[in-house]
Amino acid sequence: AQSGITVYGILDAGIARETGGAEGSVTKLATGVQSGSRLGFKGQEDLGNGMNAHFVLENGLDLDTGKARQNGALFGRHAYVGLTTSAGTINLGRQCNPIFIALDGIDPFETGFTGSATNLMSIGTARTNNTVSYATPKLNGLSATVMYGFGEQAGDSSLGRTIAFSVDYAAGPLVGTLAYDSLKVTSFNTLKEVLLGASYNFGPATVHAAFETEKNDIGGDFRDFLLGASVPLGQGKLLASYVKKQDRSATKQGGRQFAVGYTYTLSKRTNLYSSYGTIRNELAATNVVGDASSGGSAPAAGNGSRALAVGIRHKF
Amino acid sequence: AQSGITVYGILDAGIARETGGAEGSVTKLATGVQSGSRLGFKGQEDLGNGMNAHFVLENGLDLDTGKARQNGALFGRHAYVGLTTSAGTINLGRQCNPIFIALDGIDPFETGFTGSATNLMSIGTARTNNTVSYATPKLNGLSATVMYGFGEQAGDSSLGRTIAFSVDYAAGPLVGTLAYDSLKVTSFNTLKEVLLGASYNFGPATVHAAFETEKNDIGGDFRDFLLGASVPLGQGKLLASYVKKQDRSATKQGGRQFAVGYTYTLSKRTNLYSSYGTIRNELAATNVVGDASSGGSAPAAGNGSRALAVGIRHKF
């Protein structure tokens, strides 16, 4: 009677120590540090001839309070239905921006831990409402995704419009991605981001690198650089990255982050982790060391931000 | 360990083009056009002697945003527990009004698509909180349901009180229904609706017809007429209906809707659809072509409303 529905999720909680913020040093129960806590429902129906219909409904939650994340949306992480044919996959609903998926695949911290690349690098709105996406089949490791998000804002249905795509390669030791995201913020300001990233698994270690440009029509102009490594070590993996956000305008909003982490595997589904991240901010910047879910309070302009976390992540 | 729980749902999304509204022509990602998107949990326990205990918890959601519908209620579509014995079924909780179920069963569009009969015909509050319902067993195709909804409004627990029933017949090619709904809106105004409907399956086509009266104690007085047809055609079904809302008071709030639609079956659980609906409004009317979930913006008084949709519906 369950029609092949899968109930799945990830729950992640720990203790974090955040320093440098306006509230001073804070020790707290942390949730969703390595990966955002979630509960999902997904299913797939085989329609024959290589076709299938499928869906995902994925809730994001804060495990420390039991509340829904994503501004209280019930299925704020994913909510879509789609069709796959031999010509590719079309999905309709609320989906992750391709540039978010792209950075998540390159960042050694997978945009989590107290060292997520997203602390300094932009991923558009992360997730977008009212979207149609099309993904090509994978051919020799190569695939591409395009996504269009209707604006649907009251008064001007073009505001909030998102145009995004990524071209992805994954074969053998090499992963490469080129991603683009364009969001019409106001009628005279569109935010545009381009990300180029790659990782290469040498065996004893995987090296990760990314380059991103962020520009808008009211003077914003950033260049971001990421260099990282992940190294299998003992019953786990050592992670490290250096991220630099370079502000090419006069606003001095840039910064540099250095982070290290370690995951300790208890099983295929469960691991312990610890990570430490520190940001040095430029003169007017208030960048914060956040994780997959949240971050500490913003520092005074130009001050640093630091966070240390230890916790557990359980998949089901 | 699952105690026979069934997780089920319907997800429906597409593209809609709405014209005639105050916001002009709008193209948008549509959700819940043919049927409202939902995720439900239901179960039944056999208690012996023909008795069972059962429950339904059904969430309604907007697939374009992942948010809960029904003003954010978690289980806003259905939430009840009940007992069935040889003498009938009693349910307690939040339930659909019998007149809604009755119209849903007669309307060729099943109160969905861009041609739902509910665009012009009333179904009470659709769903009511704080209800007790009793349904007779089905005997020779005949059954009846009565529902009482406690008002429970602060200050006056009689406000919001709902009294409703339906008498239903379904056997062979004939479906017939008589439904009543009474809602105490204020201490001196009760809204009363009576619906009479039937459909007859001639084989090559099913013909649908309904008549409704809507009256309240402050002058409201409408008569609604529906005539429709559904015709199996190719790998799907052609649907059409004409609905007229006649305003018998001086307020000129009536209108006429004409709608056509086609569903294309991919499997028992999945279909594609397209539908078009158009409303011509009386002098002061602002009726809108909506679907199973929402509608465009209201037109200026007396202006028309139109909507075209194409999409996919997947059951699980």
Next chain:
Amino acid sequence: AQSGITVYGILDAGIARETGGAEGSVTKLATGVQSGSRLGFKGQEDLGNGMNAHFVLENGLDLDTGKARQNGALFGRHAYVGLTTSAGTINLGRQCNPIFIALDGIDPFETGFTGSATNLMSIGTARTNNTVSYATPKLNGLSATVMYGFGEQAGDSSLGRTIAFSVDYAAGPLVGTLAYDSLKVTSFNTLKEVLLGASYNFGPATVHAAFETEKNDIGGDFRDFLLGASVPLGQGKLLASYVKKQDRSATKQGGRQFAVGYTYTLSKRTNLYSSYGTIRNELAATNVVGDASSGGSAPAAGNGSRALAVGIRHKF
């Protein structure tokens, strides 16, 4: 594919008649009278060597409206992930206060029906966000739990801090508990509660008794007494309790509650129930006869409160 997830719940609804409140006598659809209505997801992964990882996500809901309880939190009853080893269990997230679990285990009404001990006795905040708990293994019927809740309130991260524990004994006919709860409400006011309770099953009847002190730093000083009995009778159980809240300060906020109830078993998972509770309030007290989920409106100071309920509870 379900990874051993269990979907479970309790749904409880009935009719209640509440008298004595400011709104006068009210008859309403009651929800969660015997037990709060809920839908949960839980799972456990065996990690070998007697270790396991586990989680609980439990939503509380009002069955009369389908809305989430606990101020709309999605998983407001429980939300935690944890590890069990031979040295005990650590859980992280939102959890029940040990003093709530302790009183729930002693009260013949299990803190439900229209006679819950919580109508007059305090259980801290019932559930606390941002908690870490540690529970010892059970040894010869003896176990202990400690819980710490980070305050995490904006501006002062010590506010809301909770320190709590319980020592529990359960073997043969005897259940005993000592529980403590301390909540830092403001920087100069901490609320402290100590509960001592026991029940003994003589065979034809179980006797229940509890004693609690509630003190804060701004003059609050209560002593509470509970005496109760539960008696297997026919196809069910008869329940009764007397609770006295003695105000030792000058504020005259005390009161006395007497309650009786009967559960009628339809199956292991389903029962009918009826209960009646009445509170006599001291001069300035407005204590209300509530149940596992809610209560009537508060009476005028010093007036009594009464509630009668009949309903059904279904577990799945």
